[in-house]
Amino acid sequence: MNEAESTPLVRTVASTQSEMTEIILPNDTNTLGNLLGGRLMHFIDLTGAMAAYRHSRTHVVTAAMDHIDFIRPVHLGDLLTLKSSVNRAFTTSMEVGVKVWAENTRTGTVAHVASAYLVFVAIDEHGRFIKVPALKPETPDEIRRYEDALRRRQHREAEYARRREAKLAATALEETKA
Numbered sequence: 001m002n003e004a005e006s007t008p009l010v011r012t013v014a015s016t017q018s019e020m021t022e023i024i025l026p027n028d029t030n031t032l033g034n035l036l037g038g039r040l041m042h043f044i045d046l047t048g049a050m051a052a053y054r055h056s057r058t059h060v061v062t063a064a065m066d067h068i069d070f071i072r073p074v075h076l077g078d079l080l081t082l083k084s085s086v087n088r089a090f091t092t093s094m095e096v097g098v099k100v101w102a103e104n105t106r107t108g109t110v111a112h113v114a115s116a117y118l119v120f121v122a123i124d125e126h127g128r129f130i131k132v133p134a135l136k137p138e139t140p141d142e143i144r145r146y147e148d149a150l151r152r153r154q155h156r157e158a159e160y161a162r163r164r165e166a167k168l169a170a171t172a173l174e175e176t177k178a
């Protein structure tokens with residue numbers, strides 16, 4: 001049996017769960033000694049991609065990092081833990097949720113510092129889109145995230161359509177002025 005034949009059509013959320021831990025070093029911080037937002041987004045992208053790889057078992061690209069909350073700062077020397085899982089699979093894309101905690105290594109205090117939703121698209125080595133397995137949510141939390149992911153996709157699509165319309169209207173207006 002080759003790899004494609006052995007790929008299941010449905011995966012569980014648990015099979016996509018991924019985790020990464022980093023210690024925050026001086027190169028990761030701003031002039032106040034806090035973790036740079038861009039560096040945190042890089043860690044979020046990597047951890048999100050791990051869940052998407054586990055779900056699709058192929059190459060993935062980040063299509064969107066569509067919502068991110070920076071809840072509190074992360075300090076030099078903190079241990080950063082990021083956890084991700086696929087919330088919902090569509091046709092070739094997957095929405096992944098990433099949650100981030102920081103641990104103060106001296107006090108042991110752990111705080112939730114950020115959450116984000118990302119969309120990854122599965123492609124083959126030639127850049128062609130690949131259909132991904134369906135996702136089966138099992139627990140009440142997984143079912144809630146699965147349903148919320150569809151609502152976020154609908155919002156995203158409505159927003160793209162609105163922007164497309166606005167751009168077309170602006171172009172038409174420019175042409176009438178020319």
Ligand SMILES: CC(C)(COP(=O)(O)OP(=O)(O)OC[C@H]1O[C@@H](n2cnc3c(N)ncnc32)[C@H](O)[C@@H]1OP(=O)(O)O)[C@@H](O)C(=O)NCCC(=O)NCCS
Pocket residue numbers: 061062063064090091092093094119121129156
């Ligand atoms: C993401 C990308 C592959 C989408 O290509 P496209 O031709 O616009 O895609 P399509 O409109 O045919 O949609 C393909 C899938 O991607 C999803 N998608 C496309 N753009 C998206 C966006 N901005 N946000 C969320 N999902 C998106 C579509 O919903 C669709 O999903 P589905 O098959 O599950 O329904 C393309 O824009 C790309 O290659 N971008 C650069 C990716 C990259 O380099 N990322 C790393 C840099 S940070």
